[in-house]
Amino acid sequence: MAQALNxxxxxxxxxxxxxxxTEAMELVATVKLKKFRNVMERNQFYVxxxxxxxxxxxxxxxxxxxxxxxxxxxxxxxxxVVINSNxxxxxxxxxxxxxxxxxxxSKESSIILPIGLKGELNYNKEGYEVISDYVRMNEKLDYDAxxxxxxxxxxxxxxxxxxxxxxxxxxxxxxxxxxxxxITLFPIxxxxxxQDIGYAPIYDPxxxxxxxxxxxxxxxxxxxxxxxESQVSEQASRRTAMENANxxxxxxxxxxxxxxxxxxxxxxTQEILEVVAGQKK
Numbered sequence: 001m002a003q004a005l006n007x008x009x010x011x012x013x014x015x016x017x018x019x020x021x022t023e024a025m026e027l028v029a030t031v032k033l034k035k036f037r038n039v040m041e042r043n044q045f046y047v048x049x050x051x052x053x054x055x056x057x058x059x060x061x062x063x064x065x066x067x068x069x070x071x072x073x074x075x076x077x078x079x080x081v082v083i084n085s086n087x088x089x090x091x092x093x094x095x096x097x098x099x100x101x102x103x104x105x106s107k108e109s110s111i112i113l114p115i116g117l118k119g120e121l122n123y124n125k126e127g128y129e130v131i132s133d134y135v136r137m138n139e140k141l142d143y144d145a146x147x148x149x150x151x152x153x154x155x156x157x158x159x160x161x162x163x164x165x166x167x168x169x170x171x172x173x174x175x176x177x178x179x180x181x182x183i184t185l186f187p188i189x190x191x192x193x194x195q196d197i198g199y200a201p202i203y204d205p206x207x208x209x210x211x212x213x214x215x216x217x218x219x220x221x222x223x224x225x226x227x228x229e230s231q232v233s234e235q236a237s238r239r240t241a242m243e244n245a246n247x248x249x250x251x252x253x254x255x256x257x258x259x260x261x262x263x264x265x266x267x268x269t270q271e272i273l274e275v276v277a278g279q280k281k
Contacts, residue, residue: 004263005264005267008256008259008260008263009260012253012256012257012260015249015252015253015256016249016253018249019246019250019253022242022245022246023242023246025089025242026239026242026243026246029235029239030235032231032235033175033232033239036228036231036235037172037232039228040172040225040229040232043221043224043225043228044225046221047222047225050214050218050221050222051218051222053214053218054211054214054215054218055190058070058188058190058211060201060203061211062207065207065208067208067211068157068158069186069187069188069211070188070190071187072163072164072187073157073160073161073162073163073186073187074160074163075160075162075163076163077129078109078111078162078163078164078165078166079110079111079131079153079156079161079164079165079166080101080105080110080111080113080165080166080167080168081114081115081149081153081165081166081167081223082097082101082105082112082113082114082119082123083097083115083119083138083167083168083169083170083226083227084097084117084118084119084122085116085117085118085138086117086136086138086139087118088118089238089241090237090238090241091238091240093170093178093234093238094116094119094122096178096180097168097180098122099180100168100180100182101168101180104168105128105168107126107127109163110129111128111129111131111162112128112129112130112131113131114130114134114135115134115137115138115227117135117136119135120132120135134149137149137227138227138230141224143220143224146220146224146227147220149223150216150220150223153186154216154219157186162186164184164186164187165184165186166182166183167183167223167226168181168182169183169226169227169229169230170229170230170233171229172229172233175236175239175240176236176240178236178237183226185219185223
C-alpha cells in the first residue's frame with residue numbers, strides 16, 4: 001500500500017513539474033504572438049498598396065512591351081519556398097503544411113527551398129529535391145535576411161533557371177484557425193486590365209523602368225509578410241497547444257489527487273482495523 005501511495009505521489013509531482021514548463025511556454029508564445037501580430041498588421045497595408053501600384057503599372061504597359069515577370073521562365077522546374085518551424089510543440093502547424101505540400105507539390109517538377117528545420121528534415125525524408133541555403137532564416141526574422149532571399153529569387157528567375165517561383169505559407173485566419181496556402185510570386189499574374197481613361201498618367205521615366213525598379217521591392221515585402229504571417233500562425237498554434245496541455249495537466253492532477261487520497265484513507269482505515277484487532281487479542 002505504501003509503495004502505491006509513493007508511486008501516485010511521484011506522478012503528481014512529475015505532472016506539476018511538467019505543467020510549470022508548459023505554462024512558461026504558453027506565456028512565451030503569447031508574448032511572441034502579440035509581437036509578430038503587430039508587425040503583420042502594420043505590414044499588411046504596405047504590401048497591399050505596393051501590390052496595387054505594381055498591378056496598375058502592368059495595366060499601363062503598351063501591348064508590345066515585353067516584361068519577363070509576366071511569363072514563365074525557361075527552366076523545367078518550379079522553385080517552391082516552403083515555410084515551417086524550427087521547433088516542435090506547436091500542435092498540427094507543421095503536419096498541416098507537410099500534408100499540403102504532399103498533396104499539391106510534385107516531386108518530379110519541383111525543387112523545395114525550405115525555411116525551418118522541421119521542413120528540411122521532412123522534405124529530404126519524402127524524397128524532394130531540396131535547397132538548404134536558407135533553412136535557419138526564420139530563427140531571427142528581419143528585413144535584411146528576407147531581402148537577401150528576395151534578391152536571390154529575383155536573380156534566378158530572370159536567369160531563366162526556374163519555370164516559376166512559389167511560396168507555401170500558413171495563412172493566419174484567427175487564433176484558432178490557420179490555413180496552408182500556395183501563392184505564385186513569379187510569373188506575376190496581372191490582375192488589372194488596361195483601361196482607356198482618356199488622359200493617361202505621366203510616368204517618369206517610363207512604365208517599364210518603374211516596374212523593373214519596384215518589382216524587387218514588392219517581392220521582398222511580400223515574402224516578408226508571408227514569413228511574419230507564418231510566424232504568427234506558429235505562435236498561436238503553440239499557445240493553444242500549451243493551453244490544452246495545461247488543462248489536461250490540471251485534470252490529471254485532480255484525478256491523481258483523488259486517487260491518492262482514497263488510497264491514503266484506505267491505508268489509514270486498514271491500520272486502525274489492525275490496531276483494533278490486535279487489542280482484542
